[in-house]
Amino acid sequence: MPILVDFRCLLVQNPSSSSEMQGRSPRNLLGSSTPTGKKKLGDIIHLDAFGTHIIVLNSYKAARELLDLRLAYADRPVRVMDCELMGMGRTAFLSPYNDTWKSCRKLMHPNLRKTAMRQYHTLLERNVRTCMVQLLEAPEGFFDHLQLFTGKSLLMFTYGIEVNSIHDEFIATVEDLIDRAIRVAHPSAAIVNAIPILKHIPSWFPGAGFKRTAGAFRAELDDAVQRPFDRVKAELAAGTAVPSFTSSCLQDGSYNDYDMIWSAGSMYFAGSDTTLASLKTFILAMALYPDVQKRAQTEVDKVTKANALPTLEDRDSTPYIACLLKELQRWIPVTPMNLPHRPMEPDYYNGYFIPEGSVVLPNVWAITRDEANYKDPERFWPERFELPEPELDPYEYAFGFGRRRCPGIHFSDAMTYATVVSILATFDISKPRDENGEELDVEYSLSTGIFCCPDPFKCTIRPRPNVNVAQLLRSSVDEQA
Numbered sequence: 001m002p003i004l005v006d007f008r009c010l011l012v013q014n015p016s017s018s019s020e021m022q023g024r025s026p027r028n029l030l031g032s033s034t035p036t037g038k039k040k041l042g043d044i045i046h047l048d049a050f051g052t053h054i055i056v057l058n059s060y061k062a063a064r065e066l067l068d069l070r071l072a073y074a075d076r077p078v079r080v081m082d083c084e085l086m087g088m089g090r091t092a093f094l095s096p097y098n099d100t101w102k103s104c105r106k107l108m109h110p111n112l113r114k115t116a117m118r119q120y121h122t123l124l125e126r127n128v129r130t131c132m133v134q135l136l137e138a139p140e141g142f143f144d145h146l147q148l149f150t151g152k153s154l155l156m157f158t159y160g161i162e163v164n165s166i167h168d169e170f171i172a173t174v175e176d177l178i179d180r181a182i183r184v185a186h187p188s189a190a191i192v193n194a195i196p197i198l199k200h201i202p203s204w205f206p207g208a209g210f211k212r213t214a215g216a217f218r219a220e221l222d223d224a225v226q227r228p229f230d231r232v233k234a235e236l237a238a239g240t241a242v243p244s245f246t247s248s249c250l251q252d253g254s255y256n257d258y259d260m261i262w263s264a265g266s267m268y269f270a271g272s273d274t275t276l277a278s279l280k281t282f283i284l285a286m287a288l289y290p291d292v293q294k295r296a297q298t299e300v301d302k303v304t305k306a307n308a309l310p311t312l313e314d315r316d317s318t319p320y321i322a323c324l325l326k327e328l329q330r331w332i333p334v335t336p337m338n339l340p341h342r343p344m345e346p347d348y349y350n351g352y353f354i355p356e357g358s359v360v361l362p363n364v365w366a367i368t369r370d371e372a373n374y375k376d377p378e379r380f381w382p383e384r385f386e387l388p389e390p391e392l393d394p395y396e397y398a399f400g401f402g403r404r405r406c407p408g409i410h411f412s413d414a415m416t417y418a419t420v421v422s423i424l425a426t427f428d429i430s431k432p433r434d435e436n437g438e439e440l441d442v443e444y445s446l447s448t449g450i451f452c453c454p455d456p457f458k459c460t461i462r463p464r465p466n467v468n469v470a471q472l473l474r475s476s477v478d479e480q481a
């Protein structure tokens with residue numbers, strides 16, 4: 001049986017790796033359209049990269065049938081540069097399918113499952129209120145405020161560490177490591193991935209700069225996950241530890257240090273920038289789609305009677321916001337090519353042979369733009385998920401597949417919901433204005449890298465005229481202090 005070869009994939013660019021997309025709308029990422037404006041991609045396509053089989057799954061059906069329903073796809077490809085030399089293979093998200101990965105998933109699960117979320121409501125609501133106060137005082141810094149909110153919430157959850165600035169070492173170090181790791185993950189960055197034998201060159205050898213780079217990164221990564229862990233241990237010993245994932249695992253006493261260190265580190269690394277990406281997308285969508293914003297605000301006002309701040313308990317009373325959250329994940333998916341899966345045994349699918357060890361990439365971007373799934377896919381339109389005939393739920397694929405599916409989905413959802421409803425209740429987001437107060441178009445581009453989200457853009461964020469926002473927020477922060 002032949003290995004599938006079909007280069008139609010060349011039509012599909014991962015938006016995150018395209019330098020041509022600056023200033024373009026998401027529509028253009030799929031290349032030029034056919035005369036009808038519709039584009040039909042192969043369900044599954046194959047590329048050969050220096051002998052590595054890369055299989056791209058362009059439809060939800062293929063991704064679900066292979067990655068959700070077949071256990072053999074739970075492995076990850078081990079890339080020499082980032083996984084081995086830089087040490088990222090010890091994180092839960094890049095770890096191969098092995099006993100350590102299983103232990104980490106077991107450790108994370110009870111703390112991240114839906115029913116465990118209630119215990120973090122107060123924490124998240126308090127952090128959101130602080131973020132809203134910052135928005136009120138300096139609305140133009142909204143990217144920084146949202147970054148502090150996600151970083152702070154994740155740090156509190158994993159280690160009980162409280163930070164008050166994005167320049168705090170715990171946030172800044174991890175941010176820097178993520179940036180560097182993403183640059184290395186780009187296919188052109190690491191020749192050692194293509195020629196693995198190079199990893200055996202000593203690092204002092206001329207031309208082996210990559211080994212020194214990797215070694216330095218690894219030392220910093222070790223420090224970034226070890227330091228907060230040691231701090232929690234010391235705080236527990238001193239009786240000053242704040243409840244957190246790490247403190248409760250340490251108190252339980254049945255886990256080894258390695259699993260606790262890498263589980264906590266993985267959640268912090270994987271959770272903050274991804275959720276931040278969704279929140280940036282939310283601000284952009286509200287600036288571009290005022291009708292959606294109006295309808296969402298009306299729903300929130302109904303719940304709060306416009307004289308209180310919404311809480312996570314309001315979730316069931318806000319079905320339109322639930323649709324809006326889904327649309328955020330679909331419109332600009334955070335991980336447009338997911339993370340790669342690796343089949344642990346040879347497989348057959350729809351008459352094609354998929355070799356063991358292939359790199360299998362679900363093309364989430366293509367799924368979100370497939371007109372078989374979504375009418376007018378470029379439009380931000382939460383109504384598509386309303387009953388009685390909702391379109392395909394993006395939560396089925398935007399957080400991954402099968403055993404590797406994101407364990408942080410409920411935590412991320414709670415962070416996103418809390419922020420979205422609070423902003424809707426208190427602020428109006430609109431197009432940017434020039435010095436004469438004239439509205440300008442929202443100019444935006446999407447970031448390059450593994451994550452996809454809006455690059456910094458300008459918009460107007462102002463307190464809503466009908467609510468005494470300042471008083472509401474300040475009294476709410478005081479109440480929680």
Ligand code: HEM
Binds near residue numbers: 266334404411
């Ligand atoms: C909008 C927010 C988020 C998105 C879109 C997202 C998406 C993803 C995706 C696509 C994967 C790979 C799944 C696969 O390979 O099939 C993943 C893995 C992972 N995510 Fe998330 N994630 C988000 C937030 C979070 C949060 C808040 C946490 C932690 C609290 C988290 C922790 C993890 C971990 C530990 C993994 C590795 C799972 C494994 O490989 O077994 N994520 N996430």
